Amino acid sequence: MQNQMYGKRDIYSSRRRNQQRAKLEKKLKKVIDGSINCSLYMDSVRITGQVDTWQKVVKAGQIAAKTNFKEVINDIFFKENSQNIQFNERLASTARYENWDIAIIGGGIIGCAIARELSKYDLKICIIEKEYDVAIHASSRNDGMIHPGIASPLGSLKSKMNIRGNALYEKVSKELEVPINWCGSSILFKTTSSKLIWPFFWIKAKLIGLKGLEYMPKKSVYQREPHLSEGVKWGVLCKRAGVTSPYKMTVAYAENAIENGVTLKLNAKVIGMKNINKDATLINKGEISEIYVQDQTEKYTIKPKIVINAAGVYSDLVAEMAGDRFFSIHPRKGEVVLFDKKKADLVNGILGFMGDRSSKHTKGGGIIKTYEGNILVGPNALETFERDNYETNRATIDEMLRLKLPQIKGLDMKDDITFFTGIRASTYKEDFIIEASRQLKNMIHVAGIQSPGFASAPAIAERVEKICDKMYLELTSQKMVQDVNFNPNRKAIPNFKEMSLEERNKMIALRPEYGEIICRCEEISKGEILDALHTPIKVDTIDGVKRRVRAGMGRCQGGFCMPLVMEIIHSELGVSMDQITKKSGESKIAAHFTKDRGENK
Amino acid sequence: MNYYDSIVIGGGPAGLAAAYQLKIEGAKVLILEREARLGGILKQCIHDGFGLIEFNKVLTGPEYADYFVNAVKSTKIDIMTKTFVTDLIKTEKGFHVTIVNSQTGVQILSCKTIILATGCRERTNKQLFITGDRPAGVYTAGTAQYMVNIEGLLPCNRCLILGSGDIGLIMARRLTLEGAKVIGVYEAKDTASGLARNVQQCLLDFEIPIYYRKTVIEVHGRERLKSVTVADVDEQMKVIYGTEKEVVCDGLILSVGLIPENEIAEKLSVAIDPKTNGPIVDGQMMTCIPGVFSCGNALKVFDLVDHVTANARIAAKSALKYIQKESETDG
């Protein structure tokens, strides 16, 4: 009976799907653990059971992903598992409710890019973000690389989105005033025999429509990257690769969206949803009528026409709330080390080493010169069951540096200025999911957006716009109407450091605060910090300022400028010095004023 | 274009002493200071113990600074505060110094000699590869000192101090006096790196323990620091795994070394000694670029400000000689 629901889309008969399921179950029982069972959920496969390590949970999911099922729902338990998903909190409607045309869950690069694309239309749009700012998770915790698109598997959605996203960024960069350095990336090989695969690169590039691919003999490799250690035999140059600031890009998208009428709800967490048809099927579809939101002061209800799930590493949990969880996210951590700008000259672009990857699931886990000129090493790839534990680990960082540092002559561990972790929102199929829900009339899932997600963001937003257009018509029998007042251009905070002497003088004459340097390492002026405090998104934290103008991101890591930034926040916004936080919540910089409280009073 | 015999970059103890010396011996001098007030780090070093050699008196940091600030002001030396140097260029007859200031905008000044007196900065937890979370509550001792002494903020209620540098020891006492609990000082070596008297009057006086051959390897707490992991280290300062212990605290104060600040010197390709992180100088404090002198903590980290003052005078005198020699050759 279930088979009827799939209609023509289902390429398997019920019997064949069952055979596949049984075969997979047998394999998992044998390879992973006897307790594992497989069942069918729509055209995905769901695996359950109990094992003793997270590695086994992931391994089982990866084996299941090799089958032809659409996605893998991995509900295998292990002892410390946070996978225990329960959203029985189907709340009754709250007293207060709001009507929205589009509710986007998640304020990362994807949610913000979608919001900005949809703000072209005369729609009431909100972004619901559980954190205190945009770009808190993966969007500020990556290398800012705009991949050329050569690395994604042929025919994958990733590949398509990456190629298109890369192309769109040129325009986006101009409109949003977030500069990109199209520095190019080199894929480097250490064996001569591997030259045989060059034609395959060439053919793949032709097939996916990637231009600017070049074969580099050894000599050209070392001409391009003279500080590279010996041993590289040849390389592939992808000219269509660039670097930019991922957090500045996300903030820019969000700001432009807000300027075009989008509402950004911060500190707002989705805690439940109401599906008007609890027994929704592919034929008899359901609909999300209410989203329950908890913010710092109250619980309230959002009544949306369309819901967009852009919740990153939490996207499967959001899908579960909607009663539409057909995939699982297995978070994959990546640690990154940043080096002093003094060493900027050691690397000229993006370097990837073939046959030298710390894991097969990293893209360009190599050495990059960031937009600002810091050499970045990483990321590595570590499977984890914790969705937002950003702790770094000395042993894994050491291992990564042990492998990568020798690739560049003159790059030393003591030149590091900081390191951090990002978490990739990977599905077991390791491809993007960008589609209208198949059993809910008004939901769009944008999930599994891992690398090259940042590079793909403009294309993903474009694709969602199309899905949304169709969905809106089906739901309301009306077309989305263009907003004549849409302004695609967003003004960036002037970047004093990048100005010529003449420009600097003009700026200081106009705004004297631009002549006062606050962050000495990054040369950030008081004017830039003041401007950051008055952008469309409320900024009153040290890290919020940092994400906008980079004050505190240099070699002293804010040792000198953090107190000065606090003084500016205090005098400009009237926040008491003892209440200023690093990143909202409990993260107060100081415990309290001296002489006011404490043990000796 | 404004022309100076010497431009002194930095208005801390080294810069003030050098500028004063240059001026009283007849040179045309300009002091460039990025902060609003002269005095450099001495402004926040409110403890005493300065000046015994220079003045045969026990002074606090602000008092020591006050003497030199007054001396400098009395000689009518040109001073620009809130002024940031963005570039140094070697010219035929000397140097061009590009500065930024909110009143005068960007200016290019010309001079015969440059005195680099830019001081030093502190090593951070990131440079020690202390891993874990990135919470509020982890500060270098100098940042904590600024917060307490200048802004009147107590950075934590209960803290651990990593490293036994002098600022760390001074801060142990200062935080205790202001009502915070200092659990202890953790030092990876087997002796304190600060002065013995500071161990006595800052730690022993207040019964603050100092632990040797121990370090902090991880910090915990997503928003505010909740605890740190400490561990023993061996003679090579390598962590001995299996000795980890978690210590509950809301503050980690680091006093793990000072690094001379020479980023601006590097614009002139001044050669840097990898051991001291300061410029390589001759006996007269001249760097490998003729006409560029280095002194104070920008040259190497000194224990005592009195020695910084003396060192700055040597640099100034040698700059004077250089200026005279150059004028003679110019005819």
Place this chain on the structure above:
Amino acid sequence: MDEPMNRMICIVCPKGCQMMVQRDAKSGSIKVTGNACEKGALYASEELLHPVRTLTTTLKTDNPIHPRISVKTSGAIPKEQLIPAMQFLNDFCVETPVEIGTVLVENLLGLNVDVIATMTLKEGE
């Protein structure tokens, strides 16, 4: 008979001499060795009988830009009075401008020392 030897680190100057200090029980005379100067000997006997310290700290001010002013005691005070002195000074708020050397608190806790400004604090500087 002599009382036990006391090991001491001199805090008078940065040298930090390691001294041995011993008091003769009968005569009460104090013998100091290891000191490099007379000041050290003086410090050692004081430290043995009644240890004193100069307190350096800050006081609150009425100036919003400079909420604290650095101060010191004009002389040393008994070590055990450091914390009570801090507690006592918590409530003081200094009216600015203040010149360096100005007495801000007279006769601190009746200890015959004053609290004096160690910096000049002027409006808007």
